[in-house]
Amino acid sequence: MDDLRRFLETLAQRAGTIALNHQRAPRALDIRAKGALDFVTKADVEVESAIVAEIRARFPDDGILGEEGQGRRGTSGRVWVIDPIDGTHNFMRGLPLWGVSIGVIDNGKPLAGVIHAPGMATTVSALAGGGAWRDGARMPVEGDDPAIVPNLAMVGLASGLSLACSGWLSKFVRDDLRLDERRFGAATSAILAVALRQADIYLSFGDRVWDFAAGGAILAELGLAHNVDWSASMHRGKNIFICGRPSLVARAVEAVGRDWPKGLNAATAVAE
Secondary structure (H helix, E strand, O other): OHHHHHHHHHHHHHHHHHHHHHHOOHHHOOOEEEEOOEEEOHHHHHHHHHHHHHHHHHOOOOEEEEOOOOEEOOOOOEEEEEEEEEOHHHHHOOOOOOEEEEEEEEOOEEEEEEEEEHHHOEEEEEEOOOEEEEOOEEOOOOOOOOOOOOOEEEEEEOOOOOHHHHHHHHHHHHHHOOOEEEOOOOHHHHHHHHHOOOOOEEEEEEEOHHHHHHHHHHHHHOOOEEOOOHHHHOOOOOEEEEEEOHHHHHHHHHHHHHHOOOOOOOOOOOOO
């Protein structure tokens, strides 16, 4: 089964090379708006097509769910969830905070995943029960290591959410969790920061399943936690996604359910 993890790494790295070549020619990106502050480029479409073609050739019975619309129902029980370029806005502006994200969900549970960040020359992959790996080296399982002093939270907010949501989140991070706050504008970059112990928690309101599908397997193999109910998250809508050190995730999930801004519902605030 470790061949699957290695295949994921190779697939994501090839896709990253295609994307990098496009980023070096920004005037040819053919940018289109999908919604408010939500963009797709020629690179997103080409990268997704390249990934899908390789998956179909090797795993013809598997299902596919891609951000840019490519998809198919499979018969194997496995679904490949693809974000060809997560952080497209950063990508368009020449920033390195973006990545290729591919997760494999097997009968409703994360089986494997890879996040490749070409701008940071970093690849992190995992296979359920087989550990997490960074650039060819196995990563240690740390979880809630008491020797690590928490001090940094990554946060993300969908563009359609209100100022009240943003204010509540910042206040909770600073006053309740007593952490400093960073916003990368790319779920994969934030999840990588958590996986690499550069941040302690990531709280996002508005991520979609392709933003965090790869993280499911990676986080589990590192002893980290998340709040995803996979039976309810395999759709194209927006989600509340929280991941990181187990004790912090538990506190954040409780607070979201208890203290979300008055008049707003945590489930509907990120609905289409």
